[in-house]
């Protein structure tokens with residue numbers, strides 16, 4: 001089966017709900033979770049929203065087999081990708097390997113990679129370019145820590161990460177890149193940015209894309225919010241003009257909660 005290609009809509013942009021499982025679920029648990037999700041989403045309109053799971057590397061082959069065999073409309077991707085093409089890089093997984101597994105997405109620059117693996121903007125940019133070269137869609141994560149937020153420096157901080165992450169990436173490539181704004185202070189803390197907080201930064205990212213490329217590119221690129229998204233807060237976040245979806249951590253491990261997020265249109269705002 002051909003890999004699913006993310007497409008645009010929402011003034012052209014199609015929303016994306018991506019569940020980043022982080023280091024949770026072995027391959028058997030992954031199969032069970034995807035089956036539950038797919039069952040609950042069996043009448044979902046995948047032309048209206050892209051739904052993706054981002055399991056650990058060890059579950060990707062099982063998820064691929066299941067999704068292809070049962071023709072589920074769910075996409076999938078990897079939580080990280082090597083900046084290198086091949087060779088003596090023990091423990092690394094190349095973009096070509098992920099493409100061969102049918103992945104649509106590769107997350108790059110997640111704050112947990114930046115924090116625990118010292119990944120800077122140059123590494124994140126190299127990973128994004130490696131993903132694009134293999135025809136994967138990078139989900140480029142950016143976001144400020146609590147100190148930066150308290151000091152009011154969140155917008156310039158995030159825009160600097162956007163500039164660094166998109167270095168040498170062409171307009172054509174940016175059109176198929178997803179940017180995820182994830183304030184670090186809202187990740188896994190239960191503390192969510194307000195919809196207005198999310199809009200402020202996502203709007204600033206879109207304006208930056210127009211400055212770096214042009215208005216057409218800025219209109220097409222999808223920008224997600226991530227940080228304690230749940231069924232109870234997703235509708236307000238999705239009501240914002242520049243938020244095109246969510247990168248969901250904890251709530252994506254609960255099929256009921258994740259399905260609510262994917263069906264945000266049915267929830268009260």
Ligand SMILES: O=C[C@H](O)COP(=O)(O)O
Nearest residue numbers: 020187188227228249250
């Ligand atoms: O990749 C997902 C984000 O880190 C958000 O995680 P969270 O929903 O558990 O806060």
